[in-house]
Amino acid sequence: MDSSVTSTEFTATDAPVRIPGPATPYQGDIARYWDGEARPVNLRLGDVDGLYHHHYGIGDVDDTALGDPQDSEYEKKLIAELHRLESAQAEVLLGHLGDIGSEDTLVDAGCGRGGSMVMAHQRFGCKVEGVTLSAKQADFANRRAHELRIQDHVRARVCNMLATPFETGRAAASWNNESSMYVDLQDLFAEHSRILKVGGRYVTITGCWNPRYGQPSKWVSQINAHFECNIHSRREYMRAMADHRLVPQAVVDLTPDTLPYWELRATSSLVTGIEDAFINSYKDGSFQYLLIAADRV
Ligand SMILES: C[S@@+](CC[C@H](N)C(=O)[O-])C[C@H]1O[C@@H](n2cnc3c(N)ncnc32)[C@H](O)[C@@H]1O
Ligand SMILES: CC(C)=CCC/C(C)=C/COP(=O)(O)OP(=O)(O)O
Numbered sequence: 001m002d003s004s005v006t007s008t009e010f011t012a013t014d015a016p017v018r019i020p021g022p023a024t025p026y027q028g029d030i031a032r033y034w035d036g037e038a039r040p041v042n043l044r045l046g047d048v049d050g051l052y053h054h055h056y057g058i059g060d061v062d063d064t065a066l067g068d069p070q071d072s073e074y075e076k077k078l079i080a081e082l083h084r085l086e087s088a089q090a091e092v093l094l095g096h097l098g099d100i101g102s103e104d105t106l107v108d109a110g111c112g113r114g115g116s117m118v119m120a121h122q123r124f125g126c127k128v129e130g131v132t133l134s135a136k137q138a139d140f141a142n143r144r145a146h147e148l149r150i151q152d153h154v155r156a157r158v159c160n161m162l163a164t165p166f167e168t169g170r171a172a173a174s175w176n177n178e179s180s181m182y183v184d185l186q187d188l189f190a191e192h193s194r195i196l197k198v199g200g201r202y203v204t205i206t207g208c209w210n211p212r213y214g215q216p217s218k219w220v221s222q223i224n225a226h227f228e229c230n231i232h233s234r235r236e237y238m239r240a241m242a243d244h245r246l247v248p249q250a251v252v253d254l255t256p257d258t259l260p261y262w263e264l265r266a267t268s269s270l271v272t273g274i275e276d277a278f279i280n281s282y283k284d285g286s287f288q289y290l291l292i293a294a295d296r297v
């Protein structure tokens with residue numbers, strides 16, 4: 001058997017489909033990382049309404065919804081509030097995809113457990129194809145799609161986002177929601193540019209280091225070490241997009257909008273230890289939470 005093939009899955013006709021193994025040892029590390037991930041902050045928030053996210057939140061905290069911190073229900077309300085802010089983040093990303101019809105196909109590059117894919121289908125009625133390195137995440141996302149009876153429209157597969165099986169020039173829109181810090185940006189935007197139709201839309205929400213600060217700060221280095229990722233600079237995003245026919249239509253600094261989420265999260269029982277690195281780097285200007293929406297020209 002070809003040693004680059006690590007597993008198989010079966011289509012409806014039972015014809016085996018070969019799933020290539022990770023393209024690099026690093027991708028193998030990332031696949032293992034997400035296969036093993038089960039942090040309560042992600043599972044408990046997802047349990048609120050069945051949308052499981054691996055990204056952060058934006059928007060003002062609703063203090064009236066939280067109520068009295070002494071209340072026995074306060075922690076439950078806090079979890080619901082963090083989850084509401086994470087879903088609000090995904091809605092903002094989807095709101096930048098442009099006019100999407102039910103006949104369109106969208107691509108979620110680095111889809112995690114699939115929360116954004118479900119939201120995209122519910123919003124547009126379209127097909128959504130997701131890729132992740134993690135078989136556990138893809139299984140989770142596909143199980144949720146079955147439970148919601150939307151498996152004909154929402155599908156995750158184990159696949160490298162830099163070499164997808166999607167047809168050239170077919171996707172109406174594609175995105176990376178906090179997943180571009182795991183890949184080379186030249187390779188990433190070459191692939192998005194290939195799969196998008198001319199006039200299609202690409203959107204990313206990402207954390208990037210700020211060239212105005214100089215170099216990655218110690219907080220940015222801490223975030224990289226925590227998640228085994230490699231945060232790029234804002235400048236690198238702009239340059240790599242320009243190199244691949246992706247022309248920014250909107251660049252939104254979401255840093256002030258994400259700080260309330262982090263400050264609330266830092267008070268919860270579900271802290272993971274990375275909260276101060278985000279808060280400090282957003283506050284000292286070394287790190288930015290950015291949305292970039294670009295036209296494929
Ligand atoms: C922080 S999670 C974001 C998940 C999802 N976008 C969300 O918003 O919930 C990062 C995701 O990127 C995926 N990823 C990282 N490198 C990848 C690659 N080369 N190809 C496909 N997926 C990748 C991981 O498997 C994981 O699902
Ligand atoms: C903005 C940046 C730099 C993001 C890095 C990618 C990442 C790990 C996102 C959140 O995942 P998660 O939801 O699994 O993380 P956590 O467990 O901290 O909520």
Ligand SMILES: [Mg+2]
Pocket residue numbers: 041042053054055056
């Ligand atoms: Mg999370």
